[in-house]
Amino acid sequence: MSTPTPSPQGKTPHxxxxxxxxxxxxxxxxxxxxxxxxxxxxxxxxxxxxxxLAGGMPxxxxxxxxxxAASAERLITRHGAQAMQYGSGQGWEVxxxxxxxxxxxxxxxxxxxxxxxxxxxxxxxxxxxxELFVDxxxxxxxxxxxxxxxxxxxxxxxxxxxHVPMDEHxxxxxxxxxxxxxxxxxxxxxxxxxIVPNYHNPAGxxxxxxxxxxxxEICMRERILIVExxxxxxxxxxxxxxxxxxxxxxxxxxYLGSFSKMFAxxxxxxxxxxxxxxxxxxxxxxxxAILCPSMVGQMAIADYLGDYDWYGQVKSFRAMYAERxxxxxxxxxxxxxxxxxxxxxxxxYTWVTLPDGxxxxxxxxxxxxxxxxxxxxxAFYYDGQGNDxxxxxxxxxxxxxxxxxxxxxxxxxxxxxxxVDMFGTGDNPSSR
Ligand SMILES: Cc1ncc(COP(=O)(O)O)c(C=O)c1O
Numbered sequence: 001m002s003t004p005t006p007s008p009q010g011k012t013p014h015x016x017x018x019x020x021x022x023x024x025x026x027x028x029x030x031x032x033x034x035x036x037x038x039x040x041x042x043x044x045x046x047x048x049x050x051x052x053l054a055g056g057m058p059x060x061x062x063x064x065x066x067x068x069a070a071s072a073e074r075l076i077t078r079h080g081a082q083a084m085q086y087g088s089g090q091g092w093e094v095x096x097x098x099x100x101x102x103x104x105x106x107x108x109x110x111x112x113x114x115x116x117x118x119x120x121x122x123x124x125x126x127x128x129x130x131e132l133f134v135d136x137x138x139x140x141x142x143x144x145x146x147x148x149x150x151x152x153x154x155x156x157x158x159x160x161x162x163h164v165p166m167d168e169h170x171x172x173x174x175x176x177x178x179x180x181x182x183x184x185x186x187x188x189x190x191x192x193x194x195i196v197p198n199y200h201n202p203a204g205x206x207x208x209x210x211x212x213x214x215x216x217e218i219c220m221r222e223r224i225l226i227v228e229x230x231x232x233x234x235x236x237x238x239x240x241x242x243x244x245x246x247x248x249x250x251x252x253x254x255y256l257g258s259f260s261k262m263f264a265x266x267x268x269x270x271x272x273x274x275x276x277x278x279x280x281x282x283x284x285x286x287x288x289a290i291l292c293p294s295m296v297g298q299m300a301i302a303d304y305l306g307d308y309d310w311y312g313q314v315k316s317f318r319a320m321y322a323e324r325x326x327x328x329x330x331x332x333x334x335x336x337x338x339x340x341x342x343x344x345x346x347x348x349y350t351w352v353t354l355p356d357g358x359x360x361x362x363x364x365x366x367x368x369x370x371x372x373x374x375x376x377x378x379a380f381y382y383d384g385q386g387n388d389x390x391x392x393x394x395x396x397x398x399x400x401x402x403x404x405x406x407x408x409x410x411x412x413x414x415x416x417x418x419x420v421d422m423f424g425t426g427d428n429p430s431s432r
Contacts, residue, residue, distance in 0.1 A: 091118025199347025
């Protein structure tokens with residue numbers, strides 16, 4: 001890669017390559033786009049000999065594919081002209097109605113379908129909210145750590161992210177108050193806080209019931225919008241979801257939902273449920289980005305929700321993920337007791353703290369050589385922290401593969417730890 005030099009227009013120097021003849025023509029924000037650390041790993045970890053504890057793909061082995069095939073055929077034969085046509089920018093009203101029923105499981109009762117905007121995955125909803133609220137340099141507050149895909153959106157939209165500490169009960173209210181105070185004292189403009197309250201990606205923790213109204217109240221008082229991202233909410237192993245932040249602060253929260261984990265990501269359908277005025281702007285922004293979400297995808301999902309025991313399917317997903325999570329936690333306790341990890345009550349991930357002196361990013365090539373992969377903690381921070389953490393996902397491999405993956409990982413961690421114990425961190429190959 002060539003060294004970036006200042007552009008003739010005197011703009012700040014950018015990362016990129018001058019082999020690209022258009023290098024100097026890109027907008028400032030285009031230079032903020034980065035490949036996610038997870039995507040960069042994809043080609044290596046998809047080799048069959050590698051146990052990937054890296055990706056967060058939902059496990060679709062139990063999806064009723066025959067039923068979905070019959071539904072798709074019925075949809076096209078009976079309603080093909082509508083399914084293959086453009087639809088409303090806000091989303092199909094039948095689906096918006098069914099989405100309000102899905103949200104009752106999160107304690108959002110009596111939702112108005114008119115305040116739902118259907119999007120291309122909740123990822124697009126997050127991008128739209130950020131587009132609407134963030135000018136370059138504005139602050140977005142986010143948990144420490146935070147979802148890598150959200151950090152990518154914030155970076156692309158030229159936000160400045162300030163992380164707020166969490167513990168095993170989720171975001172810490174006192175730390176939130178202090179972060180707001182410090183940011184404002186430094187002259188920063190905070191536009192919203194991004195929170196994943198349930199079965200957090202990557203931290204694996206859940207925001208406690210006691211903290212939810214407290215955080216809603218702090219944000220209301222400080223006039224900070226909450227963006228509540230809840231793709232995993234229905235995937236609690238043994239319990240129904242806690243009430244959403246949205247249920248405590250209807251006017252102060254934009255709630256983002258997704259069918260990707262409770263059903264499947266293939267149709268790329270998610271939604272935002274927003275206060276009315278924000279909803280109106282979201283529709284305009286979405287129309288300008290995509291005109292309308294996929295009609296055929298919306299109709300297929302509405303059919304699945306209306307005609308199938310989708311909640312029974314969710315329960316079978318829960319049992320599968322619970323078994324895999326147990327395999328992960330038992331193997332960690334057996335093979336790498338020197339690490340610490342969070343104990344998820346749902347979702348896909350556990351967040352592992354390495355023994356002192358080990359560096360997850362530097363260790364990754366050695367792990368891949370030992371045929372196991374994870375995501376280094378640095379991917380989940382805006383500012384390069386997180387070296388001493390890794391995210392392990394248990395959603396995809398079988399319990400046996402998870403055990404084998406953790407066993408392989410233990411050989412790498414233990415070898416690194418031996419070196420650190422013997423020579424101190426200065427001689428640790430991880431820190432080079
Ligand atoms: C926390 C979080 N938010 C949003 C998304 C994106 O979901 P969707 O497929 O609905 O765009 C993901 C996907 O992994 C996620 O983990």
